[in-house]
Amino acid sequence: MRLSDASVVIRPRTAWEAMDLGVLMAREHRLLLMSSWALVTLPVFAALTALLWKYPSTAIFLFWWLKPAFDRLPLYILSKALFGETPSIKQAVRQWPRLLKGQLLASLTWRRLSLSRSFVMPVSQLEGLDGPARQKRLGVLQQRNAGAARWLTTIGVHLEIGLWFGCMTLFYLFIPQNLESDWDWQRLILATSSEGLWLEHLSNAFYAVILVFWEPIYVACGFSLYLNRRTVLEAWDLELVFRRLRQRLSNVVPLLLLMMGLSLLPFSPPAMAESSPSQKPLATQDASQSIKSLMEKPPFKNPETVTRYRFGEDKPPVKNKAHRDGKLPDWLKALLDNLNSNTFKHIAQGLEVLLWGLIVGALITLVWRYREWLRTFVSRRRLRKPQDLKVAPAQLFGLELGLETLPDDIASAAEHLWPTQPREALGLLYRGLLSRLLHDFNMPLKSADTEGQILERVNQLQQPQLLAFSDDLTRHWQNLAYGHRLPPPSVQQQLCSDWRTLFSRGSNP
Amino acid sequence: MSEFPSATGLTRETVQRASGQAQALRNELRKAVIGQDPVINDVLTALIAGGHVLLEGVPGLGKTLLVRALARCFEGDFARIQFTPDLMPSDVTGHAVYDLHTEQFKLRKGPVFTHLLLADEINRAPAKTQAALLEAMQERQVTLEGEALPIGQPFMVLATQNPIEQEGTYPLPEAELDRFMLKVRMDYPDAQQELDMVREVTRSSRADMLDVKPLRTVLLAEDVLQLQQIASELALDEQVLDYAVRLARATRSWPGLAIGAGPRASIDLVRGARARALLRGGEFVTPDDIKDCALAVLRHRVRIAPELDIDGLEVDQVLKQLLDQIPAPRQ
Structure with missing residues (x-):
């Protein structure tokens, strides 16, 4: 280069x-x-x-x-x-x-x-x-x-x-x-x-x-x-x-040297064995001594005496001075050293955990604060790509639909209940139907679905027998729930027997 | 289990006869207006519930035809006002004129004194004229020269507006929108129904409009009043009432809606549901009836949140989402 x-x-x-x-x-x-x-x-x-x-x-x-x-x-x-x-x-x-x-x-x-x-x-x-x-x-x-x-x-x-x-x-x-x-x-x-x-x-x-x-x-x-x-x-x-200088002067240098040599030659003192007293004592020791003394003098060393109070009345000036000098007061230094050492390690870790905890807590609070908003928009997204796996709700419309909450033989239980509590009996049958639809037919029922919408869904299943039964049961259920009209006793026998033919045979062969 | 106290006045036969009449009216209308069954249902709902309808749809879907057919089917009077920018309030309500012979002022009643009033393109008139309809719609009376004149019953306003044209229109103020019980969207008919319609219309002697002449008069104006009476007495369970109120209240705190519906929405939901129940042939109101008319009752009373509006969502989509999440009642 x-x-x-x-x-x-x-x-x-x-x-x-x-x-x-x-x-x-x-x-x-x-x-x-x-x-x-x-x-x-x-x-x-x-x-x-x-x-x-x-x-x-x-x-x-x-x-x-x-x-x-x-x-x-x-x-x-x-x-x-x-x-x-x-x-x-x-x-x-x-x-x-x-x-x-x-x-x-x-x-x-x-x-x-x-x-x-x-x-x-x-x-x-x-x-x-x-x-x-x-x-x-x-x-x-x-x-x-x-x-x-x-x-x-x-x-x-x-x-x-x-x-x-x-x-x-x-x-x-x-x-x-x-x-x-x-x-x-x-x-x-x-x-x-x-x-x-x-x-x-x-x-x-x-x-x-x-x-x-x-x-x-x-x-x-x-x-x-x-x-x-x-x-x-x-x-x-x-x-x-320098290079350029050398290049420019390289031609002149020999001449210059010659001239200098010639001019200095006549004035040179005669070469005699004369001891020069000033040169002799310049031994290594003296030299190092003089170097040391030179080094102690201003251009190399610049000692300065500063008198001030360390602690006490005016802390801010001390602090300012520390800043100005780029030095820290001792107590702060000691404190910082302490902080750097392991003494405060646990406190620092505790603080760290606390701060992280605060951040996580703030996030959770934020999500909780805007949960309605999130639910609306997230569920809107989900509607676009429906998931295959849908968790069946355990409770719909205030009715318990879990399999374990229903009796094993719903028809018999309904028959038992009918003479004394016809309303509960019909409710049980309807709950049973919903539960079957939910668990056996994997129908995606929501709590916002009305009876009519559920019937429509059943209609889509293309099972005439099930549809006829659901239609019947829903009608009687609506009559009872919203029209406050008791079904005639003959209906009881028919509904229970229909239930048995539909579900006892189908699901428990 | 006790019967409803309110249901005592109604026998099953009365209700069945009434719903028979309503269904006959619906079948008659279907003959005239082809391919708009949901709209017919909604309009009849409003008629039975005693409310007014705001019809929204592009031109040529048979809005005027529907109103004329309806007027003919129950032998009611029918008037039509074409709203224009220079229409004055007195053109709607009427005014006093000086009679030279008797040397007295005579009241000339405006087109609002009728049974069925078609307010065509209502958003083309300025707010002053639109407001002239307010008193008539709410109080069913018109004040002329300081005199309150009642309007004959039944009275129903069917206003139409065009969703596409925005140039030179005056959007209805919220207060007036709230007076309408239902806002009904008219959409294009199915391909098959359009085929049928075109076949029917071109067979008729009058080039481009359907004849409502051959329609049979199914019931009289008094019968309509009776239908309204029966509908208002239909049994309504507490749970169903609660459902209606919950729906209306949910719109006020729903995150996708900037402005929710007022108490009038709850009232109209229940009235609409009663009318639907009668139209369906039921003797009591079910949650299905509420849900069926919820969209038409709520859509003009709420305003969608701006961020969803920017996303390109419609009010209907947001409301459907709301209906999908508010739990239906069960006992």
Whole structure:
């Protein structure tokens, strides 16, 4: 790496200026960067689409996930181009498999979601650092400009999304009016079947095309941020100035040296073995002594005596001072140390549990507060996709319908009850009927169903015998319940015998 | 088990004869208005319950025909007002004119003095004119020149409005909507029924309208009053009454509804259910009767919550959901 060969002006810049430089760099080599990116990524995208035709979301997710692997190519091209060795497309693409070798797994797994990806990528790819060395280097590099790198990624995400929406809108605008009116958009969007797939793959393709445009710029911006950081750290600009100085003076130096030598020669004292008293005692001990005394003096040490009260009347000033000095008063330090130690661990855990409990409690209260609302809207959703499994309600219309609450032989029980409590007897029969409908015929009865609606449901079962019996029983039941009219005694015998023929034979053979 | 105290005045025969008459009326109407059986049921419900009906439907579904046929079937008077933006209240109720011969003011009664009043496209007239109907609908009397004139019984207003056109219309205020017992939606008939209808109409000599002439007069205006009397005395169990009130009250706290129905809704629910029971041939009111007319009674008295409105839900859907969740009574 020869800094003097660099194709950009090297000087310390602000983070945003550096990114601007990155955009310039990307623009300079746009054809090379974009075509090489397209050559590498589009086949991969096509392969993923073909493989995962049924799962377009998975395909685009995988493609997106592989971005760090593709990013290496533009970075390689940019790093070569920086020093004037711009490769051709062919060379660059050929180089790509070799570029993939180092730390691919790491960059595709735990480093994938790092926001400062573009900024730290050169460390592993160009400097070839790994493990603790890389960590150390990153520690130094990321002291500055890391925030800007994160912002770069965030802006990039938004730009990608914006461009993607733009492409989709453009596509939509290009659809002829008469064709578009035939489309049922809701169906297209909601469709999981194959007819909606092409639309999703089309939007995926838009994303891949957008990346061709944007991703090289992103990599270039990250790279220029990295360059800027190193310029600042290693004073590349000063090095360049010196180099230039040397280059300019290199012709004059021998002459200058000659002249200096000539001019100094006559005045040099005669070479005699004269002991110089000032030089002799400069032994190591003295030297270290004088160094020490020098080190104690102002530029190196600046002792300052501050007299103040530690505790007492004015705490706020102490606090302010602590803030101003960047130091903490002792008692606070002690307290903080105590807090850091295990003494308060249990209290802290207790507090944590309490806070979580508060959050959970608040959530539960919220759900309870809006339960009516939730019930309405959630049940509306459920109506759209009915569930097969329906829990039979144990109680309907204030009647117990559980199998265990009814007597085994309902007909006999009703016969027993009839002479004394005809109302209960008829009620028992009706309850029995509802319970049978609910449990034997799996009829989805709700507590809001009226007798008429239940009869309609029975009608749908297409069982004439059951329908006739239900019709009869319901009529007598309604007469009794709402008309307050007792059924004639002859009805009792008929209803009970009908019940036996219908259910005793059917369910308990 | 005791009989209802209110049921003592009614014998089974009376009720059966009355429901026979009501059913005959319904069969006669079905001959004239083809493919609108639910609407016929609702209109008869309102007639027997002594309420008014707001009919909503696109043009050409036979709204006017239904009213004319109804008037003919019970030999009642029939008047029609076409509401327009420049219609004045006096055009509805009537006004005083100066008679040159007798040198006195004479009251000229408006079209509202009739048995059946068809207020066609009621939302085309401004609120002032719509309000002229209010007194007539609620009090069954009209005040003209400071004099309260009673309207003959039975009196029923059938107002129609078009759901599609919103340009240049004056939506009915809530107070007036509340005066209507039922709001009935008229929909297009089935394919088969439309076939029958077209066949019938094209056979008639008068090009595009059905003749109501051949309809038989089934009952007299007094019979209608008697029907109303019998219906109002039909037995009603406490549980059923409770169900009706619960339904109306539920609309006030239902999360999908911004504005609920008032007490008039409970009253109309019970009256409507009584009429339905009579129409069905029953001698007492069942929860089914309440549920049958609940939609028509409630739909114009509630306002749907804005978020559901944005979702594209209709009032009817929300009300059906409500009816699906309010437990029906059982003893």
